Amino acid sequence: MSLKKQIILRYNGAGHVRFELPAPLCEAPARTQIEAALRALDGVYRVSLQPGSRKLSVRFDIAVCDLKAIGRRLAQLVDAGVAQTGWGGGVNAPADRSFRWLRAKAQEAGETLAAMKIVARRTLKNSPKLLTPARERGLIEFFNDVLVLYLIKLHWHLITQHWLRQPLRYRYEWMAVFYMIFLLVRSRRPRNV
Template sequence: MTIQKEFILRYRGSEHVRFEIPSAFCTAGAADALTGKLLAVDGIYRVKVYRSQKKLAIRYQETVHDFVGLCRLLFRIVGDLEKDVLAAVKPKILQAARQRVGDRFKNLQAFRWFGRKYDDARETLQAAKIVGKGLTQPGKFFKDPEKMVIDFLNDVLVLFLIRLHWDHITKEWIPRPLKYRYEWMAVFYMIYLLMRSRRPR
């Protein structure tokens, strides 16, 4: 099916016709090219492309062109422009199709679940890096097994508390520290206890 067949006659009056046109000719470049080609023809004195309504209005002189001749002329002009117009529109159509497919994947329940799990894993890794700074030399802990176990459990507890309150810390505690001053006091006290437990006896 050629694109000329998508030009559908919607109105025919005295020296005035209107066509419904395909979306490919409703872009700014295609509409300007079609308008320029038609106005360059003798006997056609007004051409208007209504891009939002997908309509083409032509006013012409019947003494120069009859209706059949005008349709043949339009058919030939559209055929000449078809290759360039479709070449310009095709990338936009492909991009829109990819966007629709991407939106559908994003809306899938499984995709959202994996997204949440990825965020949780990333936040846990960040918390683990904070706690892991004290474990850069693990060999020294084996000299005192009891202290090693206590330090390990303390690290696990700190990691769990950071992960549990991560959203509150980043979204509420940091923006409004005065409102959550008691929570910050508990955090500082916990850090003090952690540092105190790491000091050599």
């Protein structure tokens, strides 16, 4: 079977295509030629060929480039005999392989982060506002009440056994209590909007 027939389109999205390539096209000389030739296309801004999984990923601007142009360029490369330039390898092949793997993983992480940003932006843009001012004020009042009840529960023993029996000795604690009550009452007053 010819190499062109072994190239399989695995994903076609807006601005992103993924191919599965035959093993000869994933070797070092062929890989560098394919990546360079596809990057030279107008509108292509990222090309990633992973020899381990035999995956070629191409990201492009849909206003300038399309799947047909990328397919034609791949076919031209195969017709030109790009896979017949020899097998890769050499002294630093394992080190190069691990560095390429690390670079590919970093690129995938960056692409995933970019996709998550886009999804989050679209979700927040299309959904109604989660916290309206009325809901926000209701939540603040609820948490203020919870805080006051928690502080009373936490200090109940001190209030009944010490603060009430010796109010002058614990005057600063009483000042804090009165100030907290003042803030609580003040937050409950209706505002003129």
